[in-house]
Structures are given as C-alpha cells and as structure tokens.
Amino acid sequence: MTAECPDASVATQAGEAERPAPSVLAIDATGLMLWPPGKGLAGIPRVESFLVNAALADPDPCVEVVAFRSGDGRFGPLAPYEQDHVAAGEISPHHVTRWPGRRAALSQAFEAVRQYPSGRRETDRHLAKAVTNGRKGIVYQATRLLIRAYRLYRRTRVRLSQLTPPLPVEVERGLVLISHHILTQEDRSAVSGDAGKLAFLCHDIIPALRPDLLGAGTGERRFGSNIEHLVRLGAPAFCASNEVGVTLTDHMRKAGMAAPVVYRFPMPSILHETASRMGATSRIAAAEPFVIYCSTIEVRKNHILLARIWQQALEEGVKLPRLVCAGRWGWMIEPLRAFLKAHPELLQSITFTGLVSDEQLIQYYRSATFGVFPSHIEGWGYGASECLDFGVPVIVSTAPSLIEATGGLMPAIDSNDQAGWYAAIRRMTEDHAWRSSLAERIAKQHRPTPASASWAAIKAGLHASVSRASNA
Template structure:
C-alpha cells in the first residue's frame, strides 16, 4: 500500500538552482492554458500561486524550455501573466536587456537546431517580454528561418553539432511537472535528465477506461509516459485514495515497482474565495434548481440525466430545472442526438457553459441539491464543492465520489436509471430528507483550507527530494 502524508529571492534565479533541497512547481500547463479554469487547471493554478506566494527560498516556479527541453525559472513577463504583483512582488527580478535576450535566443537556436516551431514562439515571447504583435511575429519567423538553416547545415555536415547533448540542466532536487508536460512528447526524455521529477496523479482513466477518452494521442501516450516516469523514480502525488489505488493497480499489472505515493488533501478553492467575498450562505430563490458542474463528455453521464428528465415529462412528474455548468467536450454525439430528438427538454435542462467563479458560487448558493452520475472519477470536485457549500448531492458509486463526499451522501450505480430517478424525485419532493442531509454535512464535513493543502503538498515534495 502507500503512505498518506499530508524572504526575498536572489536577483538571478540561476543562483538558487543548485540548492540541495530546492523543489519546483511547473507552470508550463497553466501558461499554455486558455479559457476558464476547471479540474486539473484549477489545481495547477492553486499550486503555482501558492508556490509564488511562498517566501521559502527553496521553492521555485519553473516552465519547460521548449528548445532544450529542460526546466528554467520563469521570466518576469510570465510571472506577470500569473498575477505576481498581487501575489508576491518580491519574486520579480531585474529584467534582461533586450539585445542580450536577442543574442541568447539565437544562441539557443544554434545549440538546439532540431527544436520544433513552438520553441521559436516561446523564444520570441521571451525577447519581446510577452508582448504580442508585429515585432514578436517577425522575430518568430527570423528564429525559425535561422533554425532551419542550422538544421540543414547540420544534416549536410556543414556545421558541427553543438554542446546541447552534454549540457546539464539546473540542479533542482524535485520538479512537480504539470499535466501538460506529463502527457506531452517530452515526458520520457525528462526522465533521463538530471532533475528529478514528481507528478500529480489525478486518475488513470485513459488506461482503465480508454472508451471514455476516445482514440487519440492522449490515450496512446498517457500510460507509456507514466510508466517511464515511475521507472525513473518519480514520486506520485495523488488527489485521492481512489487515484492512488488506480495507479498502484496499473503499475502492478505492468510489472513496475510501485512509486513513492503521497496523498494530499484537495483544497476547497471556490469556498475559500466565497468566504473572502462573504458569499457562502444560501440564497432564497423563487425557482428550485438542481445543479451539475462538469465538462460535458461521455464519462460524466449527462445522458442519464436527460433520460430521467424525459421520463418525468412522459409520466407527468414535475422535476426542478437542471442546470449544467461546464464546457462541451468530447464524445457527446449520443447526448446531442437525444436532446435534438426531445426538444421539450430545452426548458427543463439548461446548459450554461463555463462560468466565472462568482457565477458558479451563486449557482451553489441557489441550488437545492446536486447530481453527479459520472461513471468514473479521480476525485470529482463538484461533489466536494457541494458539501463545501452545505448542499446535498447524489453521487454515483465510483469510489472517488464516495471518498470526496466522505460517505455522507446517497450513492447509486451510474447505470441504474430507475435508482437515480427515484432518488432525484425523493430529493426534490422530500424536504425533510434534504434538510437531514444538509444537517449531516454541517455536523460531519469541513472544507479543506488551501494553506493546509499546500503545506501537505510542500512537505511531501521536500520529503521526496530528501530521499532522492
């Protein structure tokens, strides 16, 4: 099994790279993400922000250099993108001169001629300090042209290979890589470099239930990348006991020794924000609303809810309006076809798409109860967030959702339409049962403060860095 564990910086980041216990949080995925934060991105945003705000000199935030495929400290403009002036202005360092940055960019291209197009974009952003526009676009083209020229000359034997292969990256004791890097093509290569890695294990769904992921790159690289990381000695930080069990089972089946596993408590991020805003109490609304917050995809089982609401219409039963929050994802053809074939559901089920934190807080405060019929999860943030705001939620029997709700909420098999229909009707009609579940939450459940979650994560990283 596994063990459950729960000042100004130097002017130049390079001066901190050789510290014995230095640990780093990778911001590559967060910097690359565009759109509303949800799920994995929300957790990575929490970790990066907590690390930036931490004055511990052994804590660094890094990103993957796409040319050398090694981690480097963030540039000032990258920290600005993450809101550094509000979080921790002490982390800002003297900016590099534009000419020096330009020379460095061309030198990087000379040493790493085989890097891809994304590396030129990254270098152009560094030189222009993240400012988009004509200058950045022209510089990207110039760097690409120079790289192709160097590459062609190297292949033709006109140039001697650079020193890239013999270089060593910074001496970080432990880098907690982002999910973006973990499922990328560089993950296996990172295991062969000097920096030791750790990874977040949200779940093993791409290997356990590939039918919920679809045939694509994600499905093909997830398992092999994870196995390469574990073979290299990478530690795992699991978001739930259920995710840890998934990871252990996969490695045992693959004949790979189980890695060091840390379980850290998931932070109640939205509730913490609602507390700061003074917006945690319930709202009196004229209309009863049932809430479901998740990406709309086959695994989340929205189709079951659509069939239940249609069954209620067919039987003349009035159910509350169902509000589905979240962006549309993949493998939703069956759901789309069902909704199109039953247009009357448009008044009973509303898909509002991704919303702001403030809007989502209002939905939680207004909802009578939540539903989470997902087939499989690594944690299931919506389930725990319902309890954060004191509202009952019906969950599926997948272990992670029972774990996320502390076993306090009714759980029904995700394929049992009759059971779900009966539970939803009871929750909507039996006010006393709903109130009893709310009282159970108030007595037995407490949200996890983000600082406590960060402290556990940081302690685990330092412990694995010390064991290395």
C-alpha cells in the first residue's frame, strides 16, 4: 500500500501540544493535459511540465498532482492515463496508480467522461488505452468507440437538460498551485474559492499590461480579471522573476487592492539539465555561423525588427550570419509575413524552423555563434537565459525581466532601436574579442539553475503559504 498524507494531528515530543498534520500541496496539471503528447514544450508549458513532473517524482506523500474536474467543481487526482500523458520521467511509487483490471478501468473511464464530457478524441484514445492496459488491437478499438459513443451521449444530455451547478466542495486543508490554463478560462468555478485554497504561478501579467500585443479572441483577455479575483481571495503568487513580482504588486495597488503575497523561485534550467543527462552540454562546431532566437513567433517577440536588420545588411552588402528562428508561428504576425513576402531574398539568410524537439534545440544552442532576444516585454525570457546556460552570448532588449534573466551580464538595447540593434549585431558578428569576452563573463558569473532548487523553493513557498493561512 502506498503512503498517505496524514489526516490527523501529529503528536510531538512528550509534554508538547499536538501540531497540525502536514497539508496536501497539489500541483495542477489541467493545462498540461491539453498539450498534445509527443509535441515539444516551450515557454509556459515547459515550466508547468517541470512542476508536474517534480511533484510526480517527489516521494513526499503530502504532494499530489491534480486536475480540475468541471463536472463537480473541484480538483481531483489524476487517473492512470492522465499520469501517462503528463509524465516525462520516473514517477514516485506514491503517485503511481496501478491498473485495476478491465472492468474497474472501464468504470473509471466512464466516470472521466462524465466529469469531462467535452473531451477530445485524443482523450478517448488515452482512456481506451488505460482500460486495455496499453494493449492495442480489436478490444482497444472497440473500447475506444464505446467510450466515444458514451461521450456523445453525455454531451447531448448536458445540452438538453439544464443541469444545476454542482454544490461547492469544501477543501479543509491543502493548497493547489493552479495552471495558466485555469487563469484564462471564462468559467469562474475553478478560481471561485469553492474549489479549494489556491495559489497561482504568475509567469507575467502581460495580458493585463499590454492587451494590444494579444491576438483577438484569445482567452488571455480573461486573465486580468481572474488574477484580481484570486488576489482578493488571498491567493499567493509564485513568480520566476523579481520584476514580475514587483509589477504584479504595483498593478494590484493601482487597482485599489492590497498587495498580494509573492514568493520568488529561481527559473530552472530545464533544457540544460536535459542536455546534461544526454552528455551534450559542450560547444560544437556548426557547418556555418548562425544566430539563434528561440521563441514563439508573435508580435510581442519583435521578429520583424530582426527581419528589417537582416534586410538592411543585404542592401548594404554586409555579411551577417544566418538567423535561425526556432519556435512555432503564433498570432498578430501579418506585418512580418508581409515584409517577408515583399523581400523574398530574406529567406536565403533567415530560417524559420517551426516547433523543434529538445534534442534539436540543444544542438542549436551548442553550436550558435550568438543569440538575440529583442522582445518588447517579458515575464522571464527563457530563450535568453538558455543561451547563458549553454555559454552563448546574447543581445537582449531592455525589458527588465530579460536583464534579470541574463543577470545583467549581456548587452541590452531598446526593442524599438533598430540602429542600436543593427550596430550590436554587426559588432557581435565581427568583433571576435568582444564576443569572447562576453562568453568568458558567462563562464565566470553564470551557473544553470538545477530543477531541484526551483522545486525546493516552490515547495517551501507552498508550505509557508499554508502556514500563513493557518496562523491568520
């Protein structure tokens, strides 16, 4: 039998009063479960994957991984198929849910459908896999079709019958660190306080500060009101940068609210840790010099500035290294696409890779000549700190979080200063001594952050938050 988090008070030494039992600390995997399996993770999904897997690997029986069950308005533990979906490494025996047999597994699958009637076909495939214990074949296909049929029935029933909302579920102890997905949902039930005591991971508050940089129709528009609602409820914020913590506090004060409790945790060097396990952290030679920019291609990331600079270099006969833009295509990029269409020769010196695997990205970092990160605004700027993790000099914008992410070690230029960026990129290309001095600065003053240190800081903050709440 696996260990369980105690639910009664724990006796201390003789003569002392009993102290409260440890509270459950839960990490929400709702957002991560929506990410397609086998796809490369970047940005927020990468951080949430780190959190979920750190919790799954933690032998502490008071640490759990949960997902929000909209059907009954509360967070619940993951089913076996959900664990398989989000797990990226070894799972602690405490968290492993054994296969209960086909009959019980089918019953659990039907229950999952009742809780998530809007689930996708991918979810039904996972459920069928859980029922058949991973075996494929006729039984698997029949089970998948049965589950799908039941899901369609449940959807129809929900539409036809105005089901009354579930009664609030009181969570007597424990704290759930909710995913970014919960913060962007229109349904307030997950952040109402009825779902339990909550904390939130504040990657940034860009949706509230710069809505002009978001695509129309995105759920991020609900982010600001949900954040304010959580702060009013007393939910603490966990921030990877001091800048985000300060910005969040200032934003709430301007909204006439009390400052939130903010816990700072160091951003983990997840990709470098993966590379270390592979024995692939040393520099390697590239077939040709290139500059790396790893980020989603969206208006906020300012790729168009780089396109204009590379076009200027072509017109002036200046030889710049190839620009490699690693990341998926995002939103509000029509001006960039129009610029590229008007200057088709640019695609001979700029490569857009699309979403890449961790292995491919590691190879890019190991062999890049230098990096660039001209984003207008950031909560952290993973691509910039990852450059330093691999010893790659990088030019960043003057966004405070980017300067913080690179420890103030790298040259910083205003994101709208094309002339300044052009001069810096040319110097980084041509001045080998300057580039080497920046690499030496990284080697002397920067160290990748172990994921274990980040998890320890987050866990300590969750414990401190529970303690604050119990003493209030």
